[in-house]
Amino acid sequence: MSGDRPLLVCFSPAGVVARPAAVRLAARRLRAMGFDARLDESALARHQRFAGDDDTRLEALHRVARAAPSVALATRGGYGLTRLLDRVDWKLLARSVERGTRWVGHSDLTVLQIGLLAHGGTARPVTWAGPLAADHFGRSEADGGVDEVTRDVFLEALHGELEAIGFRTEAGFDGLDVKGVLWGGNLTMVTSLLGTPHWPRIKGGVLFLEDVSEHPYRVERNLLHLHQAGVLAAQRAVVLGQFSAWKPSPLDRGYSLKAAVDHLRSVTRTPILTGLPHGHVPTTVMLPVGARVTLATQGREAFIGW
DSSP states (O other): TTTTBEEEEEEOOOBOOOOOOHHHHHHHHHTTTTTTEEETTTTTTBBBBBBBOOHHHHHHHHHHHHOOOOOESSSSSOOOOOGGGOOOOOOHHHHHHHHHEEEEGGGGHHHHHHHHHHHSSSGGEEEOOOOOOOIISSSSSGGGOOOOHHHHHHHHHHOOOOOOEEEEEOSOOOTTTEEEEEEEEEEEHHHHTSSTTTOOSSSEEEEEEEEEOOOOOHHHHHHHHHHHHHGGGSSEEEEEEEEEEEOTTOOOOOOOOOHHHHHHHOOOSEEEOOOOOOSSSSOOOOOOOOOOEEEEEEEEEEEEEE
């Protein structure tokens, strides 16, 4: 801690940081926002496609949890946390949350966040699905710099001032008003935990999902997996974020993400809303994973409050 500036540690639990300059830029910008922003000692480690070998990344995770900074911000996603899940000290991570650490990120970090819900007992430690250091705070000015909405929502959430987020959804859900535990994250990572000890059995929840570089047929397949496993039917609602950076195929012949969502709606009674500004896109809001929320709509305006 530097004076009364909250300590923020950038750590790398998954993929290698391809552009270290982006993480260093993110740290400088976060300092300018009022944080005592530091890089974990192995944040820029490299081993194959990972940010250090498995032992290095696991120790980084535990080191950050023992230090219990105000904010633990993942540098990026990628792949790697799945290899660590069976060795994570879940009680240590839960204690860091109790001590005030806000774990922030999305993408591969999803398995850590919902794994905490599976292993955290009735307390259900709350983490934050939100931006990543390199992707959101390390973007060069030539690429657009830091998105203002992402920055402002991030700061409001970490200062305890954020109580709700709003977004515009499709018509047909006017008057929806449901309550439940907010959980989810990256669709591929959520689905990968089905049938494992790290799967949280949440009924009556609000499930949010996003993904990147996944064609709509792959999105549909994962959503059908959740449907056929009984997960969708057990929720009060499903809220879809952004599914970005996929390429159309000549075989699509009119098939699209909308077609995939329409099909899912035809096989489940659970409301499926779209339009949540969250995912692998510049504008990414903060969402309290594990918190009890209210999802309400008025016309096409939707709100998630806690």
